[in-house]
Amino acid sequence: GQQLNQSPQSMFIQEGEDVSMNCTSSSIFNTWLWYKQEPGEGPVLLIALYKAGELTSNGRLTAQFGITRKDSFLNISASIPSDVGIYFCAGQLGQGGKLIFGQGTELSVKP
Amino acid sequence: GAVVSQHPSWVICKSGTSVKIECRSLDFQATTMFWYRQFPKQSLMLMATSNEGSKATYEQGVEKDKFLINHASLTLSTLTVTSAHPEDSSFYICSARMSYGSRPEGYTFGSGTRLTVV
Numbered sequence: 001g002q003q004l005n006q007s008p009q010s011m012f013i014q015e016g017e018d019v020s021m022n023c024t025s026s027s028i029f030n031t032w033l034w035y036k037q038e039p040g041e042g043p044v045l046l047i048a049l050y051k052a053g054e055l056t057s058n059g060r061l062t063a064q065f066g067i068t069r070k071d072s073f074l075n076i077s078a079s080i081p082s083d084v085g086i087y088f089c090a091g092q093l094g095q096g097g098k099l100i101f102g103q104g105t106e107l108s109v110k111p
Numbered sequence: 112g113a114v115v116s117q118h119p120s121w122v123i124c125k126s127g128t129s130v131k132i133e134c135r136s137l138d139f140q141a142t143t144m145f146w147y148r149q150f151p152k153q154s155l156m157l158m159a160t161s162n163e164g165s166k167a168t169y170e171q172g173v174e175k176d177k178f179l180i181n182h183a184s185l186t187l188s189t190l191t192v193t194s195a196h197p198e199d200s201s202f203y204i205c206s207a208r209m210s211y212g213s214r215p216e217g218y219t220f221g222s223g224t225r226l227t228v229v
Contacts (some may be wrong), residue, residue: 031214040120040223040225041222042115042117042204042206042220042221042223043155043204043220043224044220045218048214050214062183088154088155098145098157099145099157099206099218100157101154101155101156102154103154103169104152104153104154105118106152107183
């Protein structure tokens with residue numbers, strides 16, 4: 001079945017640093033998504049990408065949909081303590097289809 | 112915005128008993144609901160997809176007789192873990208979709224249910 005490989009698994013950074021994480025897949029996805037999950041909560045959508053090559057920002061977050069449609073990255077600039085959480089990429093094969101999630105990147109930010 | 116309420120947020124049950132988890136879309140009608148399972152420090156694994164008024168579609172390896180899903184109305188889906196065992200302890204999350212073809216912004220997640228079987 002389809003799998004998403006997300007890296008790194010965890011990051012421990014200093015407040016103010018920039019962060020980068022990425023996802024790759026052996027399959028082509030029509031949509032790439034980035035979610036954030038906090039402890040004991042469901043994931044919350046951060047950014048959705050619909051076109052190959054698309055670069056989209058949401059505040060300090062920037063994500064890109066790879067040209068090959070098999071990868072995506074998420075950057076967080078000038079991290080703050082409230083950025084702490086687990087970030088998941090997800091791919092969607094077709095419109096209205098199910099979401100396939102990556103393994104997650106756990107982010108810790110030291111004040 | 113769209114809100115999905117999941118209840119209970121946590122439950123502890125004895126081995127061999129059944130537990131029901133509810134997922135409600137509060138301000139929209141959800142034609143489809145998805146149920147996920149998440150182990151600590153791991154990803155969300157899709158268990159099943161349920162469409163209102165029809166039988167759920169289960170992912171490979173998920174026991175349909177153990178994880179009973181009912182989607183009797185456009186605002187409510189339930190997941191019942193039958194004859195629960197300690198290995199069923201996990202975080203269960205539902206997601207509701209407004210209509211087929213909805214963009215991912217139209218997929219709203221519940222806040223999850225932590226099930227502990229003792």
